[in-house]
Amino acid sequence: MTxxxxxxxxxxxxxxxxxxxxxxxxxxxxxxxxxxxxxxxxGITNSSYRVGFNAGVSIDHYFSESWSLKAKLIYDxxxxxxxxxxxxxxxxxxxxxxxxxxxxxxxxxxxxxxxNWYLNFGPYASILLSASEVAGGTDLKPYMAxxxxxxxxxxxxxxxxxxxxxxxxxxNGQGGISDLFKDNSGSTIRSSVSALxxxxxx
Numbered sequence: 001m002t003x004x005x006x007x008x009x010x011x012x013x014x015x016x017x018x019x020x021x022x023x024x025x026x027x028x029x030x031x032x033x034x035x036x037x038x039x040x041x042x043g044i045t046n047s048s049y050r051v052g053f054n055a056g057v058s059i060d061h062y063f064s065e066s067w068s069l070k071a072k073l074i075y076d077x078x079x080x081x082x083x084x085x086x087x088x089x090x091x092x093x094x095x096x097x098x099x100x101x102x103x104x105x106x107x108x109x110x111x112x113x114x115x116n117w118y119l120n121f122g123p124y125a126s127i128l129l130s131a132s133e134v135a136g137g138t139d140l141k142p143y144m145a146x147x148x149x150x151x152x153x154x155x156x157x158x159x160x161x162x163x164x165x166x167x168x169x170x171x172n173g174q175g176g177i178s179d180l181f182k183d184n185s186g187s188t189i190r191s192s193v194s195a196l197x198x199x200x201x202x
Contacts, residue, residue: 052077
């Protein structure tokens with residue numbers, strides 16, 4: 001978590017230095033989206049994407065017309081399909097369901113003639129809420145590491161619907177940098193998520 005907070009501090013400094021003029025306004029948002037999640041590790045070749053959803057809220061603090069700092073609080077369904085679980089000498093194919101509370105903190109660059117397009121990037125921390133393998137319903141939370149840390153990158157566009165509200169659609173990806181499992185003596189297993197989100201800013 002120390003690395004996460006250092007990265008957040010660096011983003012704040014970056015956004016503050018991006019413009020001499022400060023807009024000092026806040027924009028709030030609500031979102032819902034569709035996730036495609038999987039894992040990557042040396043030796044894992046058969047894992048496939050698990051479809052889930054996300055829902056969350058956000059606040060975007062503007063330093064200028066072009067730069068802001070955005071923080072989100074998201075309920076995030078992750079995991080992967082076509083994995084396996086081993087019991088004694090038995091190996092069974094199963095799917096993994098992981099539910100998180102994800103907190104990304106993102107530098108947000110607004111571009112285009114009307115500044116309605118945006119590109120954001122920064123770190124995230126995902127706090128594990130529950131974890132299970134689907135075939136047998138085994139609780140895996142005691143074996144999973146929390147928080148899961150990674151980097152988030154996204155692009156989106158806002159469409160004005162009134163003087164104070166804007167509809168948005170965005171695509172973002174998460175790439176884990178920490179191991180999903182505690183005390184893992186094998187290859188590091190990292191998460192990967194692609195999401196298509198829609199929502200309203202106001």
